Amino acid sequence: MELNKLIFKINGDERGSLIALEQNKNIPFSIKRVYYIFDNKNSVVRGCHAHKKLKQVLICVNGSCNIKMDNGFESTIVKLDSPSEGLLIDSFIWREMYDFSFDAVLLVLASELYDPSDYIRDYNEFKEIVRGE
Ligand code: TYD
Numbered sequence: 384m385e386l387n388k389l390i391f392k393i394n395g396d397e398r399g400s401l402i403a404l405e406q407n408k409n410i411p412f413s414i415k416r417v418y419y420i421f422d423n424k425n426s427v428v429r430g431c432h433a434h435k436k437l438k439q440v441l442i443c444v445n446g447s448c449n450i451k452m453d454n455g456f457e458s459t460i461v462k463l464d465s466p467s468e469g470l471l472i473d474s475f476i477w478r479e480m481y482d483f484s485f486d487a488v489l490l491v492l493a494s495e496l497y498d499p500s501d502y503i504r505d506y507n508e509f510k511e512i513v514r515g516e
Contacts, residue, residue, distance in 0.1 A: 384457045387471035389440065402467060404440075404492065411471065412438050416493040419444075423483035430478045433503045438494040440469045441480075446487030453477040455513030463489070477509050 391409055394401045406414045420429065430450075441450060447464035454476055461470055469492075472478055480489065495501065503509045510516075 384452065384454050384459050386459060386461065387473070388461075389469035389471060391442075391467045391469060393467050400466075404442075410440055410469075410492055412494040414492050414494070415496050418491050418493070420480070420483075420489040420491070421487070423448075423485070423487055427481070427483065429480040431504070431506075433477045433509045434474050434501050435503065436474055436495060436501050437498075438474060439472045440492040441472065442466060442469045442490045442492075444488050444490045446484035447482075448480055448484065448487045448489055449482040451479040451481070455510045475509075475513055477503075477506060 389409065389411075391402045391404065394403070404410050404414075406412065423429075441463060443463035444466045447462060450461045450463060450470060450472075452459055452461065452472060458477075463470060483489070503512065
């Protein structure tokens with residue numbers, strides 16, 4: 384399935400590196416919410432849901448993790464291990480996040496405020512929706 388990877392420009396000099404993220408510029412939506420996942424316990428799997436409306440960009444700003452994305456027909460696994468790389472996850476994509484390194488910090492930029500009613504938490508229901516069944 385199509386991968387929406389974003390590569391961010393690193394502003395580097397002798398002091399180190401800086402990356403700027405700007406809504407509707409290098410982030411393809413207006414950012415309404417930011418959260419980050421850290422202090423991950425061993426072998427946890429997070430996510431395991433899809434969204435009806437929400438779009439997100441995931442950036443592993445420290446450490447690494449794997450993201451499984453599934454559009455109901457096919458799935459793909461992406462390793463995120465660079466602060467200069469983002470993964471765009473559109474609406475109606477099932478996602479699972481796992482294999483977090485002990486030091487992983489996963490930054491998430493979201494197009495909507497937190498809304499529990501936007502979640503599809505049942506994989507079979509998700510598949511039926513995207514397959515139009
Ligand atoms: P959860 O949806 O289980 O996280 P994940 O999708 O990574 O597995 O969220 C964990 C908790 O945090 C849950 O109690 C809901 C809460 N939460 C918020 O309050 N605001 C948010 O923006 C998010 C994403 C979660």
